[in-house]
Amino acid sequence: MSLDVLAIAAHPDDVEQTCGGTLIRMAEMGYRTGVLDLTAGDMGTRGTPEQRVAESEVAARHLLLHWRGNQYMPDARLENTITARMTLAMRIRELRPRVVILPYWEARHPDHYVCGEIGFEACFLAGLKKLDEYSEPHRPSKILYSSLYADVKPSFIVDISAQFERRMTALLSYVSQYGETAEGGTLFPNEQEIRDRLGAIARFYGNQIGVKYGEPFVVKEAIQIDDIVAMPVRSM
Ligand SMILES: [Zn+2]
Numbered sequence: 001m002s003l004d005v006l007a008i009a010a011h012p013d014d015v016e017q018t019c020g021g022t023l024i025r026m027a028e029m030g031y032r033t034g035v036l037d038l039t040a041g042d043m044g045t046r047g048t049p050e051q052r053v054a055e056s057e058v059a060a061r062h063l064l065l066h067w068r069g070n071q072y073m074p075d076a077r078l079e080n081t082i083t084a085r086m087t088l089a090m091r092i093r094e095l096r097p098r099v100v101i102l103p104y105w106e107a108r109h110p111d112h113y114v115c116g117e118i119g120f121e122a123c124f125l126a127g128l129k130k131l132d133e134y135s136e137p138h139r140p141s142k143i144l145y146s147s148l149y150a151d152v153k154p155s156f157i158v159d160i161s162a163q164f165e166r167r168m169t170a171l172l173s174y175v176s177q178y179g180e181t182a183e184g185g186t187l188f189p190n191e192q193e194i195r196d197r198l199g200a201i202a203r204f205y206g207n208q209i210g211v212k213y214g215e216p217f218v219v220k221e222a223i224q225i226d227d228i229v230a231m232p233v234r235s236m
Pocket residue numbers: 010011014109112
């Protein structure tokens with residue numbers, strides 16, 4: 001197994017909201033993409049872990065993923081322990097991703113920022129030769145932080161105008177989370193509500209680069225540009 005892009009997320013249905021359009025776009029370009037969900041959402045009010053993992057497999061087909069897995073770590077109490085880091089590091093050695101997408105390091109839900117932390121540290125550990133003598137060391141060359149729900153200026157935005165509908169279909173595969181229910185309410189929005197909300201967010205980011213829909217990312221290092229004349233996105 002050798003993936004071009006691996007997104008590591010805290011919960012099934014996270015990538016479908018934050019970087020799924022980019023994953024679809026990369027798969028359409030011929031790259032091998034994958035998603036590793038750290039938990040199965042076992043603390044969620046609606047749906048069982050089995051349901052959510054089954055739904056994530058349906059979503060994986062819509063996202064055109066080459067691989068998807070679940071680590072079954074404890075939901076809502078994800079912890080950056082040595083066991084968690086080592087488990088994830090071994091996964092990274094198996095999957096050998098060139099690029100890893102992590103959740104942005106500040107978030108409302110602790111699982112999201114803890115996932116970003118474990119992910120970053122596991123990527124580093126995975127590159128250490130002596131970590132494990134039975135597997136080959138591997139370190140991704142690039143770490144991207146998905147910053148859709150963070151109030152920060154993106155380092156770059158991917159145009160997902162052509163992928164937005166497919167991403168929406170992937171998200172709505174989580175019938176246990178987004179299906180219509182009698183109770184309704186704001187925590188569990190119904191289909192129209194979730195369409196409106198995610199559409200508005202994607203439009204917001206798309207607008208920043210002059211396209212319909214976009215997904216934002218942050219990188220910690222500088223971005224190299226070779227041709228300043230051909231740089232996209234108008235300044236005025
Ligand atoms: Zn989540």
